[in-house]
Amino acid sequence: MTYSEAIDYLYAQLPVFHRVGAKALKPGLDNVIKLCAYLGNPQDQFKSIHVGGTNGKGSSSHLLAAILQSAGYKTGLYTSPHLKSFTERIRIDGFPIPGEAVADFVVQHKAFIEDLKPSFFEVTVGMAFDYFVRQNVDVAVIEVGLGGRLDSTNIITPLVSLITNIGWDHSDILGDSLQKIAYEKAGIIKPGVPVVISERDPETEGVFLDRASECQSPIAFASDQYAIRDLGVHEQGRDLAITSRGQTTTPLTIGLLGIYQLKNAAGVLATVEVLKTQFEIPDLAIADGFSKVVGLTGLKGRWQFLQQNPTVICDTAHNEPGILNVVESLKTVTYQQLHLVVGFVKDKDLSKVIRLFPKDAAYYFCQPDIPRALDAKDLAMAFQEQGREGEVFTDVNQALEVALNRAKPDDCILITGSTYVVAELNQLEA
Structure with a gap:
């Protein structure tokens, strides 16, 4: 075997x-x-x-x-x-x-x-x-x-x-x-x-x-x-x-x-x-x-910088206190526009989490390739109900590619919401 x-x-x-x-x-x-x-x-x-x-x-x-x-x-x-x-x-x-x-x-x-x-x-x-x-x-x-x-x-x-x-x-x-x-x-x-x-x-x-x-x-x-x-x-x-x-x-x-x-x-x-x-x-x-x-x-995925110009960061935060920590860490980063690539699994209480995300970010909703994944369309709808608009993608790498094409050199792209979303990033070293 x-x-x-x-x-x-x-x-x-x-x-x-x-x-x-x-x-x-x-x-x-x-x-x-x-x-x-x-x-x-x-x-x-x-x-x-x-x-x-x-x-x-x-x-x-x-x-x-x-x-x-x-x-x-x-x-x-x-x-x-x-x-x-x-x-x-x-x-x-x-x-x-x-x-x-x-x-x-x-x-x-x-x-x-x-x-x-x-x-x-x-x-x-x-x-x-x-x-x-x-x-x-x-x-x-x-x-x-x-x-x-x-x-x-x-x-x-x-x-x-x-x-x-x-x-x-x-x-x-x-x-x-x-x-x-x-x-x-x-x-x-x-x-x-x-x-x-x-x-x-x-x-x-x-x-x-x-x-x-x-x-x-x-x-x-x-x-x-x-x-x-x-x-x-x-x-x-x-x-x-x-x-x-x-x-x-x-x-x-x-x-x-x-x-x-x-x-x-x-x-x-x-x-x-x-x-x-x-x-x-x-x-x-x-x-x-x-x-x-x-x-x-070999620790990966904890406020990890993947590239500069634009700044790309990933973090495996996936619950209310984790997302709160990530939002606090964002305050230590200088950028013009924030782009958020977000995906979650089904068993999270989004009502407590979504309100922590900034309203003025550009959102790219995605989902991990596992049975527990929350459908990106449902995720986008839940965010939309709380005044956070964005586009839907089935794959985190597709979402990140679009974000990279739209971001300017002094922007910041953050990928977060699920360990399994971060895990599927091609930019994350194997």
Whole structure:
């Protein structure tokens, strides 16, 4: 079986969330527990860090992995979904799992998979944990897929848990209030394991404090520990001034350019402070990890500049707090006219999202090539009802081509609304 055949087999045999949505979910942890028991419980054989939250968990995971790599540790990184290749989900020191390793796993365990009938995500989690053990990683950073309490990754006992923030997303699955969503995210807090919350929010902090107290877990709110000022962007990244506990101020450059990364930076730094009890992490490793995160870990699609004249930026923001962050980041860009290439999937509450977009932009509506895609015509109609007019395209690259033909050199084109729209961009490196 080749790598392509293995991926085709997994997509054909197993329900995949990014294609069909909530129908792909297998409630509970029973399947992943059985799968990992069959694999020899690899999740218990390596040190780990667990990262959850509504937004920023991917960027935070990559930053933590980059810092640990820079400190000299063989570092696994599990994230989802992927943009261009399935192998992006499972990395060691920035290198994706080889395609032949994916094929070998499927061939070796095909009979068990067919008998258990797990979800695509459950198989991917088992594959990642098995690969990390076989490659003898020193530590692995594990990003939560969805929620936390019942997420397949939640069978690990990490050194520290990081929860970035709580916002409105997947409320049909996680709950119809921020407190209910926070409860699901707080499910990754383990007995006696320290937890870091990137942002203190009066609406949800009680949920985390209660769970931490119940688990007797040390808890820290990173926004209490660190004040971070933006010093501006240059070709190498965004310069930050980090003030720790109101005393020492340290300069730091982050290779992720979105202004929203300031919130993620605090959570990452607070998590590193916990990790220093287990690992030697010098200041130089922190600085290198922050500044070289893209090259070290292969992170793509987070406020990524694709070209200049006109400026073209893509961002995988796909929910209310994510879009709000993107709109804030737009304020740091100088342009004459804004062109927005936008596409969404069906299960998003557009009523909360559309109002965040500027009315004076030129809109190009598109849709990703997946069953969950929201039809571009329906998207255009929803935007039109809120006073935002635009044209309809079935493909993001067609939409971008038209935007590029119309944009002047001092304009800005932003592609956003869905991870899967960004993933289909030809300009995004494979």
